[in-house]
Every structure is written in C-alpha cells, then in structure tokens.
Amino acid sequence: MWCDRCGESLTEGSHATCAAARSLEPPRFCALCRRRMKVQVLPAGWRAVCVEHGETTS
Amino acid sequence: MAEILERAGREVLDTGVGLDEAGVLAVLSLPDEDLPAALQLAHEVRLRWCGPEVEVEGIVSVKTGGCPEDCHFCSQSGLFTSPVRAVWLDIPALVEAARQTAATGATEFCIVAAVRGPDERLMAQLRVGVAAIRAEVDINIAASLGILTQSQVDELAALGIHRYNHNLETARSYFPQVVTTHSWEERFETLQLVRKAGMEVCCGGILGLGETVAQRAEFAVQLASLEPDEVPLNFLNPRPGTPLADRPVVDARDALRAIAAFRLALPRTILRYAGGREITLGDLGTRDGLLGGINAVIVGNYLTTLGRPADADLGLLNELSMPVKALSDVV
Numbered sequence: 001m002w003c004d005r006c007g008e009s010l011t012e013g014s015h016a017t018c019a020a021a022r023s024l025e026p027p028r029f030c031a032l033c034r035r036r037m038k039v040q041v042l043p044a045g046w047r048a049v050c051v052e053h054g055e056t057t058s
Numbered sequence: 059m060a061e062i063l064e065r066a067g068r069e070v071l072d073t074g075v076g077l078d079e080a081g082v083l084a085v086l087s088l089p090d091e092d093l094p095a096a097l098q099l100a101h102e103v104r105l106r107w108c109g110p111e112v113e114v115e116g117i118v119s120v121k122t123g124g125c126p127e128d129c130h131f132c133s134q135s136g137l138f139t140s141p142v143r144a145v146w147l148d149i150p151a152l153v154e155a156a157r158q159t160a161a162t163g164a165t166e167f168c169i170v171a172a173v174r175g176p177d178e179r180l181m182a183q184l185r186v187g188v189a190a191i192r193a194e195v196d197i198n199i200a201a202s203l204g205i206l207t208q209s210q211v212d213e214l215a216a217l218g219i220h221r222y223n224h225n226l227e228t229a230r231s232y233f234p235q236v237v238t239t240h241s242w243e244e245r246f247e248t249l250q251l252v253r254k255a256g257m258e259v260c261c262g263g264i265l266g267l268g269e270t271v272a273q274r275a276e277f278a279v280q281l282a283s284l285e286p287d288e289v290p291l292n293f294l295n296p297r298p299g300t301p302l303a304d305r306p307v308v309d310a311r312d313a314l315r316a317i318a319a320f321r322l323a324l325p326r327t328i329l330r331y332a333g334g335r336e337i338t339l340g341d342l343g344t345r346d347g348l349l350g351g352i353n354a355v356i357v358g359n360y361l362t363t364l365g366r367p368a369d370a371d372l373g374l375l376n377e378l379s380m381p382v383k384a385l386s387d388v389v
Contacts, residue, residue, distance in 0.1 A: 006298070007141065024336055024364045028141035038145040043116040043358035044158040044368070047151075 002034040027056065060084075060092045063099055066322050071099065074107050076282045076323040083275035085319040090311055097314060097350030100321035104351050107325045111383040112375055113288075113354035115166035115200075115330065116159025116368075119361040120147045120187065121180060125172040127204075127239045129227070131264055133297035133362050134172035140299035142362055152187045156195040162357050162368040165385045167191070168200040168223060168260075170361055174240065175205040181213065188217050196385060200260065205244055211251045221258035221287065224248050228263050229273040230280055236267050249284060258287040262332065265316050266294035266308035274316060278323040288354065289327050291320060293334030295363060308334075310343045314350060321351025330354035336366055344371075348378060 001010045004027035005018035026039050030050035037048040037056075045058035062084035066077055077085065088096055124136045124144030133140040147155070152169070159167045169187065171180055180203065188199055201214060202223035214222065226245055227233065233242040253259050261284055263277060281289055293308045308316075313335075321329055331352050335344055344366075348355075355375075357368040375382060 026362075026364065036141050036143050038143050039362075040122065040145055040147055040151070041119065041359050041362055041364065042151065042155050042158065043118060043162075046359070046364070 002029055002031050004029050004031045007034050007036070026058070059095055060088055062088070063092065063095055066099055066103075070322050070325050071103050071106060074325050076279075076325055077319075079275050079279040082278045082319045082323045083272055085322055086271045086274055086315050088315060093311060093314060093318075096318040097346060100318035100351030101349050103321055103325045104329070104353050108328070108353050110380055111353070112348070112380045113166065113328055113330070113383045114162060114164040114372075115168060115354065115356050116155070116162065116164050116358050117168040117170055117202075117356055117361065118147065118152065118155040118159075119170050119172065120152060120183060121145075121171040121173060122147075122362065123172055125174070127174050127237065129237050130301040131227075131236065131267060131294055131297070132172075133300055135300070138299050138301065140297060146183070149183075149187055149190050153190050153194055156191045156197055156199075159358065160195050160197045162372060163382045164357060165198055165383055166200055166221065167195075167197045168202055168221075170202040170223075171204065172361075173204045175207070176203040176210060181210065184214075185217065188219070192218075198385070200258075202260075204248075205240065206248045206251060208251060211248075211255045211257075215255040215257055219257055221260050222252040223260035223288075223290070224252070225263050225290065225292075226261055226277070226280065226284075228267050228269050229277040231276060232267070232269045232273045246284075249286075259284065260288040260290065261286040262288070262290035262292065262330070264292040264294055264334070265313065266305060266334070266338075267302065268305060275319070278320050281320075282323045282327075286324075286327055288330055289320065289324055290330040290332035290356070291317065291352075292332040293338040295334040295337055297362075308338045310339050313338045314343060314346055317347045317351050328354045330356065332356050333360045333363065333365075341370075345374060345378070348374070348380065
C-alpha cells in the first residue's frame with residue numbers, strides 16, 4: 001500500500017504529515033499501485049482517476 | 059493609537075483615499091499590540107466605503123496542470139516535479155460546479171485554466187461552457203485564463219464574462235524571483251486590455267513568496283494604482299515539488315497586518331480571502347480578517363487544494379451578521 005499524498009510506501013517512515021495535509025488536499029497517488037492519478041477538484045468535492053484502478057470521489 | 063493609524067483614520071476613513079506606500083509599510087510594521095486597532099480601523103473603512111455585504115465566489119479549474127509557465131508557487135507548472143497531472147474538466151462537470159457554487163448563495167463563478175494564455179481549444183471550451191452554464195445556472199461568470207490578446211479580450215467581453223482575473227502575484231521588484239517565463243509587464247498589459255473592454259478587473263496575488271515587508275507595501279500600492287474592482291489575497295500554501303515547497307507559512311499576525319494594510323491601501327475595492335487562509339489563519343484568524351477589512355470570500359475548494367466547507371464560511375458570516383451580496387446587487 002502507498003501513501004496517496006506523497007506516493008511513498010506506507011510501511012516506510014511516518015506519514016502523519018501527509019495525513020494531516022490530506023484534510024485540505026485531494027489524493028494524488030493511487031494507494032494500490034502508486035500511479036499518479038488525474039485529479040479534478042470541484043467546489044464541493046474532488047474526483048481522482050487511476051488508469052489501472054479507476055475512479056475515486058470525495 | 060499609533061500615529062499611522064491616526065493618519066489613516068483622517069485620510070482613508072474620512073476621504074476614501076488609500077494610504078501611500080510609506081503609510082502601508084508603516085501599517086505592515088506595526089507591533090502586535092497595535093494589530094487590533096489596525097484591524098478595527100480597516101473594518102470601519104470597509105464598512106464605510108464598501109458596505110456590510112460580503113461577496114461570495116466559487117472557482118473551478120477547467121484545465122488543470124501541464125502549464126508551460128514556471129510560477130514558483132504553482133503546483134500546476136509542467137516544469138516542476140509536482141504530482142499534479144494535466145486534466146480537463148468536461149462541460150457537464152463544469153455546469154455542475156457552477157450549480158454547486160450557486161447553491162451556496164455565491165454571485166460569482168470563476169472558470170480558471172492553468173495556461174500561459176488561452177489557445178483555440180480552450181476558447182472553444184469556454185464558449186460552450188459559458189453557454190451551458192447560462193442555460194442552467196443564474197450566476198455571474200468570471201474567467202482566469204492567463205495572458206490575453208486583444209481579440210481574446212474582445213471575445214470574452216462579447217461572451218458576457220463579468221470579471222477577468224489575472225494576478226500580478228507580487229511586487230514588480232520581486233516578480234522576476236518568482237516567475238521567469240513571462241514578465242510582470244505582460245500581466246499588466248492584459249489587465250489594461252481587460253479594463254478597456256469593459257470587464258471588471260480582478261487582480262491580486264500571494265503573500266509569503268519570500269518578498270520583504272517593504273515589497274508587500276510596494277505591491278499594495280501597485281495594485282491600488284491599477285484601481286481593480288477586486289483583489290484576491292492569497293497566502294502561500296507551499297506545494298510539494300515546487301521551488302517554494304519549503305517556504306514557511308506566513309505568520310498569522312503578519313497575515314492579519316497585511317489584510318489591514320491592503321484594506322487601507324484599497325478602501326473601495328472588493329478584498330477577497332482566497333487560497334491559503336486555512337493554513338495561515340485557521341478558524342479564529344479567518345474571523346479576525348473578516349472583521350479587519352475582508353469583504354469577500356472564495357467558498358468551497360480551490361483549484362488543486364481543498365478549502366473549508368462552504369457551510370462553515372456561510373455560518374461564520376451569519377454569526378457576524380454580514381449579509382451575503384445578492385445577485386441582484388451586482389448585475
């Protein structure tokens with residue numbers, strides 16, 4: 001599993017800063033495969049698409 | 059009371075004329091104990107010259123990322139290692155974004171693109187998008203598409219674009235440290251074209267890019283000389299992968315000093331809370347700014363980052379007895 005903010009392994013190092021930042025950011029990396037996602041931020045939410053694993057929404 | 063605040067009370071509050079650069083610098087340099095008085099005066103100036111209403115706006119990115127420019131604060135530049143990927147918003151999603159914005163009571167919806175300037179593909183998207191929004195949503199449409207040619211300005215005006223945003227970002231003397239792929243003057247020229255075409259001018263910038271306090275004062279008076287209808291005030295939210303990723307966040311007291319100083323430089327202008335306020339000011343500071351010169355907010359999310367829920371800001375405005383400007387007041 002990968003950090004959806006920084007794209008690094010969740011088993012290496014602390015991702016507390018990433019988790020805190022994510023309250024005001026959409027995900028940027030697919031947590032399953034680490035690919036960078038296409039992310040659209042909308043006024044009331046966000047939509048992220050991984051080419052392999054599909055769409056995630058807020 | 060500090061001498062500069064006594065002077066501002068006479069000059070700005072009574073006459074509606076903004077402070078000069080030395081005056082703005084003096085406000086930016088006030089000690090912490092004078093900050094409440096500065097905010098109080100800025101609030102009085104705002105009420106006297108702008109009224110109690112707060113203008114609410116929503117924004118959306120129609121074309122995200124992949125920008126050829128190198129604005130050092132921006133995660134959408136294709137020249138940095140930012141994780142933001144290029145993506146376009148389709149028309150149904152654009153209309154839905156306008157609908158979400160209008161549902162908050164907002165009067166302004168700004169369509170933004172990460173570009174140097176619009177190409178034909180973007181202009182075509184805008185034509186269709188504006189028509190689609192007009193057919194379904196009652197809201198003023200603004201745009202922010204970078205540097206424009208005269209023919210593009212004319213077309214945007216003909217489309218009925220209410221207001222055009224193009225930020226000067228920072229003081230003219232500091233701009234080359236922030237952007238090297240185009241000049242402050244190129245941005246200024248677009249703003250002049252926008253004004254001449256009859257669109258409202260929206261022009262602000264970002265504090266915390268590494269500019270000095272003196273350059274903040276320089277920036278405030280440069281904005282004032284432009285006589286913009288609106289100034290969006292951003293505070294740097296350092297983005298991963300950008301050259302400014304490691305810059306510190308602006309201190310909350312410095313941010314509030316800047317809000318008061320910009321209001322005293324721009325007594326009649328819409329002064330809008332834009333990006334970065336959540337991390338710079340938090341909830342308490344957001345309230346202080348609304349009681350210290352701010353009279354407009356971007357509600358909901360930003361272009362690549364998230365904001366406070368719209369309900370939180372609207373609830374705060376209600377608590378402060380600040381009415382939201384109605385569409386009938388601005389059309």
